[in-house]
Amino acid sequence: MTTYIRKTNLDAVEMDGNWVILHPSDYTVTKLNGIGGECWSLLKEKQSVSSLREEIQRHYDVPDDVAEKDIEDFLNHMLDAGLVTT
Amino acid sequence: MKMVMIEIGEHLLAIETGSDKAMGFVNENFKIILNPEGVRESLKVSIEYGYGYPFTSFDVAIQKGNGSVFYNRGDYLIEVDENYAKATIKAYNDFALKHALMNLYSAFIVHNKWGLLIHSSCIKEHEKAFIFTGHSGAGKSTVAELSSPRTILSDEATVVKVTSGDVQAFDSPFRSDTVASFSEKPLKLAGIQLLEQSSTIERVKLEKAESVMKMLDKIFYWAYDPAETQKLFSLLQQLVRVVPVYNLKFQKNDAFWEEIS
Incomplete structure (x- = not known):
């Protein structure tokens, strides 16, 4: 099972419930809100797609397949942006 | 070689140049400290004219090496030590010098966590x-x-x-x-x-x-x-x-x- 975690060389700050993440080497900034922000908070520790889904489903009424698809899309985006690693 | 002390923000910059044209530009565009005796500059800047070619692009190539940072835009070249205490600007003309000073001062105030x-x-x-x-x-x-x-x-x-x-x-x-x-x-x-x-x-x-x-x-x-x-x-x-x-x-x-x- 693939696990994901935040990269360590980043600068992230929470402002008014949104996360802003700086990639200092690439000079890019990413903003996360809502479920994306919650996933980012959880990714402080290793997470799998299913562990993230379980946590998200504690707060949101989302079917398993929809939640997992959204989380996979989010993780792929974060991998592409160099913000998380497997 | 002529010297003048200028003020930008809360910082004093000691400018030194052998170029009358460069000194003219500095005198015309910056706040000059008339009696600089006893005050200490935050940054020393030596300016030379006659560098590079006319402006073509805002793209700046940056390199680090030998304890210095180099900013090169074709119409200017800045060399500044990594502590941002002493810099040399080589510029093509007044336009290039103005932009080089903006580039240098911006990097200087971020380096010192002073501002933007x-x-x-x-x-x-x-x-x-x-x-x-x-x-x-x-x-x-x-x-x-x-x-x-x-x-x-x-x-x-x-x-x-x-x-x-x-x-x-x-x-x-x-x-x-x-x-x-x-x-x-x-x-x-x-x-x-x-x-x-x-x-x-x-x-x-x-x-x-x-x-x-x-x-x-x-x-x-x-x-x-x-x-x-x-x-x-x-x-x-x-x-x-x-x-x-x-x-x-x-x-x-x-x-x-x-x-x-």
Whole structure:
């Protein structure tokens, strides 16, 4: 099972419930809100797609397949942006 | 070789050059400290003319090596030590020198975690400062013109000091169409407006995270070192925590001031 975690060389700050993440080497900034922000908070520790889904489903009424698809899309985006690693 | 002491923001820069043309440019565009005896500069800058070729692009190539940072734009070359205490600027002409000084000063104030150089105009109203920024052509210069007779603190690059509790705008020497009086005291920055020309007038406050995203490309900054970029990010966070950022739709008249002040 693939696990994901935040990269360590980043600068992230929470402002008014949104996360802003700086990639200092690439000079890019990413903003996360809502479920994306919650996933980012959880990714402080290793997470799998299913562990993230379980946590998200504690707060949101989302079917398993929809939640997992959204989380996979989010993780792929974060991998592409160099913000998380497997 | 001639020497002169200039002041930008809260910093004194000792300028040294053998070029009468370069010295003329500095004397004309910067606040000169007339009796510099006993004061100590924050940065020494040696200037040479006759470098490179006419301006072709705003792209700056940056390299680090032998304890120095090199910024090269074709019409200027800056070499500055990694502590930002001593620099050499080689420039093609006055335009290149102006931009090289902006590049150097911006990197210097980020390095020292003092503040930011923001691509914007800045206007004084009721003893407070208001920044107007936006993409190229959004109306930064137009706003400065429309705001007459209010005092213009900058029409191109605003010098902003950032601390955790307060942000101040300084009388900027980095201008395009106006001339600094150099008599204005720094003022509390009361707001930043992101400009959008429109047939209506409307001002909407942005969330802080959105403000960071929108402001990042309004800062004069050339990224080369992740540690320096983290300083910039920290300054930007402090800025938006203290100063509200708005989207401002405005017409080509000064009625927008009723929305602001």
